[in-house]
């Protein structure tokens with residue numbers, strides 16, 4: 001897949017609509033990936049993203065100990081892999097091998113990017129003050145990647161209990177922001 005650098009000032013445009021993402025981590029060379037929909041933009045630049053990662057998940061241990069992850073944005077055609085990664089634990093299996101997900105090397109973090117996703121954000125944990133109370137990690141995006149040919153790909157939006165909304169067409173309306 002062709003990837004180019006996405007300016008950090010543009011990162012909010014990927015996450016503001018709230019797509020389901022794949023959060024990838026790694027420890028001691030062993031990667032993991034989990035599905036996540038509880039995330040929110042918190043700042044434009046540097047982009048800050050808050051997310052809830054349950055302390056029951058293996059990813060919680062990896063994120064807390066390594067303080068690094070990638071947020072990968074899948075298009076709707078990856079729905080089967082997205083659901084699979086959200087219903088199995090890396091404690092039990094290698095989800096990359098089991099579900100045919102490709103780990104590719106990131107530039108600023110040890111955690112891998114998910115090759116099938118049209119955008120990937122390399123993140124460092126910058127604030128853990130709300131982890132104890134809410135399992136809420138604050139991440140700074142330090143590098144962002146996008147496949148320009150698929151930047152408007154339809155995304156998945158979780159509506160609970162196995163139901164998803166699929167992103168539709170993009171429309172342009174007046175905005176103060178250039």
Ligand SMILES: Cc1cc2nc3c(=O)[nH]c(=O)nc-3n(C[C@H](O)[C@H](O)[C@H](O)COP(=O)(O)O)c2cc1C
Nearest residue numbers: 034035036037038053054057058059086088089090
């Ligand atoms: C659509 C979807 C959204 C999810 N969102 C979250 C989330 O925001 N936070 C979370 O902790 N778990 C979320 N999960 C559950 C985890 O993906 C799931 O518990 C996974 O098995 C954890 O994997 P791990 O043990 O390898 O970390 C979601 C699952 C699905 C299917």
